[in-house]
């Protein structure tokens with residue numbers, strides 16, 4: 001079984017470069033098929049989800065290869081709209097192929113997407129928005145979508161779903177007329193998707209705000225683009241610094257995207273500085289709990305950081321409460337943290353954490369990506385050995401978490417057996 005082994009109990013010190021962003025790279029890779037030509041993506045993270053996405057593109061007739069950390073995609077040969085289940089069911093972002101295939105071929109056949117099992121994760125908002133643009137859906141085990149023509153129109157999202165916003169943008173880029181999305185998600189990954197599409201020739205305004213306007217264009221052109229650093233990976237390493245009472249500097253922090261996390265870290269008593277384009281978190285004087293952290297759509301506190309913050313609060317002085325507002329089942333790391341000695345009580349959407357003075361290493365199971373990262377953080381501050389099984393979940397989003405944490409002084413190794 002693939003696992004991570006950690007001998008904990010040491011503060012993390014040092015500086016680290018952050019990999020390219022998973023949640024930015026994946027919709028952008030899906031977007032490349034809108035263009036009958038070549039897209040060059042620099043700083044693309046070599047994570048499992050990106051590798052699956054590449055396999056999907058190859059299976060539908062595209063060409064893709066790596067040049068160091070640059071991914072080159074040539075979608076001119078696309079000849080199928082059938083997304084293979086063996087990859088689609090393993091990742092959430094396979095659903096982004098819906099909007100881009102509709103944009104390119106006016107049809108798509110896609111199994112229900114996989115990804116982290118952290119709630120029901122329906123796709124009703126994707127379907128209702130695309131239906132308004134003229135797409136007919138037939139749903140059985142596989143989602144079949146077809147349109148005579150995709151027509152721009154106003155779409156109101158009752159909740160700022162990241163994925164639904166991305167799918168609507170993707171379908172609208174080559175549509176006839178203007179699509180105006182109201183209630184759009186404002187996550188930086190939406191802004192970046194639009195920046196990429198605009199660099200390819202799309203006509204988009206308002207990205208980063210709740211109202212995005214896309215005017216359909218006839219065709220796109222070749223593009224070269226650099227994926228931004230991953231704000232969740234960056235935040236994970238800052239939480240590891242806080243949990244181990246260490247000091248970590250991010251050499252290439254995602255610009256302006258860590259504010260919600262840094263606000264909480266300051267409330268915990270960590271010293272957070274922005275210096276010459278880097279971000280430093282110094283928790284060497286110890287940390288204390290925070291009254292309430294509530295996850296919210298951007299620019300609120302990100303749900304993708306909730307588990308890692310919980311691991312840091314588990315060893316902070318005093319009591320904290322986390323309220324998870326985005327997903328119904330995102331306290332998957334709690335069993336493992338409690339097994340390691342954390343005091344955490346779950347009551348519906350809320351987790352109440354009583355900080356303890358230390359954790360003890362043991363064997364725990366990663367059940368999903370960020371929960372797995374939280375167990376790694378716990379292992380780094382626990383006394384003795386921690387064994388985290390199912391590393392594969394963590395590898396979905398972290399290029400090499402052991403390599404990165406080793407650079408910061410962690411005694412951490414990966415084992416395959």
Ligand SMILES: CC(=O)N[C@H]1[C@@H](OP(=O)(O)OP(=O)(O)OC[C@H]2O[C@@H](n3ccc(=O)[nH]c3=O)[C@H](O)[C@@H]2O)O[C@H](CO)[C@@H](O)[C@@H]1O
Pocket residue numbers: 023026092093119120121122123124125126127159160161162163164189303304326327328
């Ligand atoms: C690959 C990717 O970028 N994944 C991110 C994306 O996931 P994802 O795009 O799946 O997240 P959404 O923003 O769509 O989901 C947020 C909430 O809306 C609900 N919902 C969503 C769509 C829909 O049609 N109907 C519906 O009810 C979901 O069940 C969830 O409760 O945004 C999440 C919220 O920031 C992050 O945690 C994920 O890391």
Ligand SMILES: C=C(OP(=O)(O)O)C(=O)O
Pocket residue numbers: 022023091092093114115116117304369370397
């Ligand atoms: C929930 C996540 O990913 P996905 O949406 O790909 O499952 C995540 O990145 O934390």
